Amino acid sequence: MKKCPSCGGNVARNANTCPNCGKQFTRPVTMGCAVIVAFFFLAIIYTAICEQVKSPTSTSSRSNSDNYSGV
Numbered sequence: 001m002k003k004c005p006s007c008g009g010n011v012a013r014n015a016n017t018c019p020n021c022g023k024q025f026t027r028p029v030t031m032g033c034a035v036i037v038a039f040f041f042l043a044i045i046y047t048a049i050c051e052q053v054k055s056p057t058s059t060s061s062r063s064n065s066d067n068y069s070g071v
């Protein structure tokens with residue numbers, strides 16, 4: 001049960017409208033879910049880019065210095 005912000009009456013949790021005053025409820029849960037999904041997606045892309053940038057640079061610089069010190 002939740003409270004209607006318009007009339008303060010008790011409303012079923014999954015109700016889209018208030019049975020007392022007919023007020024329509026917005027669903028912040030859906031918005032929060034979208035933000036979380038977007039953030040997760042961005043995090044995956046950011047990680048992928050970081051690893052793509054990191055690995056070749058560190059590998060090549062390492063092999064270069066190894067070659068120099070070896071020769």
Ligand SMILES: [Zn+2]
Pocket residue numbers: 004005006007008009018019020021022023
């Ligand atoms: Zn109401």
